[in-house]
Amino acid sequence: VLINKSNKENKLNKMFNANSIAIIGASNNPNKTSYQILKNLIDGAYRGKIYPINQKENEILGLKAYSKITDIDGGIDLAVIVIPARLIPETMKEMGEKNVNTAIIISGGFKEIGNYELEKEVVETANKYNISFVGPNCQGINYTYNNLCASWPLITAKGSLCIIAQSGTVAATLGTWAENEGIGATGIVSLGNKTDLNEMDFIDFFLKDENTKVIALNIEGFTNGKKFMEIAKNNKEKDIVVLKPGRTEKGKKVAQSHTKSVSGSDVIFDAACKQAGVIRAYSITELYDYSKALGLLKKPKGNRVMVITSSGGSGILATDIFEENYVEVVDLNPELSQKLKAELPSHCVVSNPLDLTGDTDAYRYEKCVNIANEYDDIDMFLLIFGDPIPNACNVVSSLKEKVSKPIIVCYLGGGEVEKEETLSMHRNGIPVFPAPERAAKAISILSRKCKGSD
């Protein structure tokens, strides 16, 4: 059977939008991965049918268990395989008989430990039965818009961020942060050994996925770097942020030994990213922060920012980072300064950063943004709430409706009020960062992207 592109596309569609899932190797032991995945599907309110497969159990987590996949009456869209590696070819044969042709192989024990023979056998069996699979040696997939968490930990918050990662841990970390912060995700894919489906297949899928605005990619070695850059370059609508370790000689050596793939010079990769409009992150935190900002905000028209803050000190910290990252903390034009002076209490010194001082409430920010929004020499706003300032979410949410320029928020030093307001803002699609440096770096990425497309 020829696995052509549209065949693959159909299979990925079937996988992410699966209406029925078999967990092959499901277990009643809470310490097992297979138990955790089954539990996450149930706790994540998956609406399709779930069939646990286990030769010894009659029931797992309240669901009827089956001995083999061929014992199930209905059709199966997706099989999640969590059994010892050596048993997988036989299982794939049964999948073939039952016409199940998408799978996630969680189990390790292949190429990554030198077991090339078994990996080859799995590929051949998959080809024979027209099965496409994620992994092996991976942490599964998650598609929040189908309540499908065939992975761990449990992540259910819906958002606009897609995570595709070679490292299961990086996928889990980004997913957890997105879940805890309330910004959510569309899909999370742990690539594992990429023996069949690889990063390109998932990038293709999520570039077409209407809920996805940005792809956060963690990759140790590209299956086809040239093709990746081409697709990235041709894609005008969505952003791709990539974290690719192996920048240093030692890092590259370790990456090559881990992924069994050879990767080229980092200088060349960097140049290719710039040309293709791919944004580079140099740490998990940057990968998350940049993706969050890009997923939630429109692009600014230019790189001139106005900073409005209750904390003078935080304003200075942000200014340094802006200057170091080619964002202009623009001098306010005299007319705007006059208007702001007329509206603000006399103890507020009008400049950029604009220090509203510790006695400010959220409405003083609103007033300033509304006035400054009229001026074309300001492209975007950074609002720093450096105290427990209530109603920040209400104010910024209403500004977001009226103001066309991107608004990014930094909230810090605000105790319990900060926690609540930050979560509410994230749920309203406003990116909030916990320190000025992180907000300023994320803004620099937004405006770099805008400059590239000018």
Place this chain on the structure above:
Amino acid sequence: VLINKSNKENKLNKMFNANSIAIIGASNNPNKTSYQILKNLIDGAYRGKIYPINQKENEILGLKAYSKITDIDGGIDLAVIVIPARLIPETMKEMGEKNVNTAIIISGGFKEIGNYELEKEVVETANKYNISFVGPNCQGINYTYNNLCASWPLITAKGSLCIIAQSGTVAATLGTWAENEGIGATGIVSLGNKTDLNEMDFIDFFLKDENTKVIALNIEGFTNGKKFMEIAKNNKEKDIVVLKPGRTEKGKKVAQSHTKSVSGSDVIFDAACKQAGVIRAYSITELYDYSKALGLLKKPKGNRVMVITSSGGSGILATDIFEENYVEVVDLNPELSQKLKAELPSHCVVSNPLDLTGDTDAYRYEKCVNIANEYDDIDMFLLIFGDPIPNACNVVSSLKEKVSKPIIVCYLGGGEVEKEETLSMHRNGIPVFPAPERAAKAISILSRKCKGSD
């Protein structure tokens, strides 16, 4: 009255170890700062006497209120002043009558808004009545070992980290992080305008404070930069980490306008820091991370690290950051490799980073550290838990007792297990970082410091 050094020292002792506090301007209105401070003293289980001063109320938060400080019968060690700026000189006169000679002036409305006259009057009155004061225009002080949170937000966790910050928001942010993570603090000082007591006074105090191991300093302009460097250089026992914005031209301009002080070249400051053994941080996150590592760990003998991880991808990410920051991810010597191979399952490839793979439990880490600890070519360990691995805290705590080399932990992608284990480890004095890059950078600081003192 001559305010000599030992006089000041006595006063700072009295301030931080105060047995009785008057809150001048205490209020029943929960939206007022003065209410919040009083509440934090009470909720923070302050054991001394608290006297709210308010001309209109009889009782505030269950405590008897007094019209003026002179109405109180007992002695007062510390006055917290939260009244309009213009009323402060008169209040200081009453403090003088009552022989109260330490104060925190929270109120703003002085130099920072151009009101130099009033600030001068406050200084003169303070001198006349032998009063030393923090602020004005500040966020107060906190000394956890006296349960004294005369500040906000409420921070009570005891630790080894002292925070001295020109920015009240930076102080509050670091304090909150230390509280939430369970690592705690000794003291937190918001310097404000530094009109009387300045950073040097507090650095002097906390260098002598037996609970303090590291000082995290955020400063926009030094009162006496030369003296600071001298004291830092002569101090052999404790670490000082400094975050001083104004690195860029624009940042310097904003800092100078905010603090009304002129600061010199950043290149010269940087050189002076290196000479004096002061560690520089370039962001609030770095200031926190470096202080946390230095506050909890001994110095390694050299800069050679062994990385033990359940997540291959995270190991690679850490390797890049190490290489970029002069930490050697050392090749394992053949004898050590042999011993590890004999102990580990065959699917673990023995190298550095050592990938224990996703099926590891915490005890596999223990085994490896115990073996590798015998080898002199390893100076420290980074343990990366990249999955929900239980018992990490038990294992690392017991290793900490036996192993002389510093152990730093990175825990990520571990969901609820991660949350619990991280908090427990922090409470046991083990530094845990939520991403490999942050752990690796903190380690690079530890080993840089060790090289400097060689």
